[in-house]
Amino acid sequence: MITFPVSLAAHWQPASAYPHLTQQQQGWLLEAGSLTAKLKRHCQHFSVKVLNEAPFDLTKEQQALLNTPLSQALNREVLLLCDDKPMVYAQSWLPADDTLKKQQLLSMGTRPLGDVIFQDPSLSRTEIEVAEFNEQHTIQTLLAVLGKESKPLWGRRSVFSLSNAHFLVAEVFLPEAYIYL
Numbered sequence: 001m002i003t004f005p006v007s008l009a010a011h012w013q014p015a016s017a018y019p020h021l022t023q024q025q026q027g028w029l030l031e032a033g034s035l036t037a038k039l040k041r042h043c044q045h046f047s048v049k050v051l052n053e054a055p056f057d058l059t060k061e062q063q064a065l066l067n068t069p070l071s072q073a074l075n076r077e078v079l080l081l082c083d084d085k086p087m088v089y090a091q092s093w094l095p096a097d098d099t100l101k102k103q104q105l106l107s108m109g110t111r112p113l114g115d116v117i118f119q120d121p122s123l124s125r126t127e128i129e130v131a132e133f134n135e136q137h138t139i140q141t142l143l144a145v146l147g148k149e150s151k152p153l154w155g156r157r158s159v160f161s162l163s164n165a166h167f168l169v170a171e172v173f174l175p176e177a178y179i180y181l
């Protein structure tokens with residue numbers, strides 16, 4: 001049984017807090033470009049499965065994290081699949097901002113956010129934060145739904161900015177992801 005949105009509450013830290021990351025882990029966790037594009041380079045067929053998309057009210061903490069006065073946002077949860085294998089669970093908080101509406105980011109469906117936002121030269125992102133999700137974390141309920149054994153998972157998040165619109169993207173690497181190879 002899974003409840004959306006899946007909580008990604010974790011001890012998010014800069015990657016410098018993990019001095020022993022392998023090259024492979026750094027390569028995926030700290031990819032500054034589009035994760036979509038990186039995954040596409042590793043597989044024949046890339047796809048997005050939308051798990052849940054729902055409006056929600058941002059808490060004061062979430063507004064501060066997003067550096068936005070807006071209170072309404074869309075919570076978008078997807079799986080990114082390579083050759084039909086789930087590689088990444090992604091959760092994005094998209095405030096109901098005109099810039100994001102104009103960029104169609106609030107109605108992407110199965111188009112990956114990365115295919116749109118990285119086309120915009122004004123795009124910037126905050127320093128990527130990293131977290132570990134142990135076998136007791138709520139995210140493991142997603143593994144059960146996917147028929148996967150629980151295992152410790154790596155995640156990353158950052159806040160993107162397009163002009164003056166800010167949105168958070170968090171990604172958790174699922175057991176078959178290349179980061180664990």
Ligand SMILES: C=C(O[C@@H]1C=C(C(=O)O)C=C[C@H]1O)C(=O)O
Nearest residue numbers: 034035036078090111112113114
């Ligand atoms: C931000 C990107 O977009 C990807 C696609 C997402 C989506 O469609 O919801 C969410 C997270 C990302 O992994 C990216 O490609 O880096």
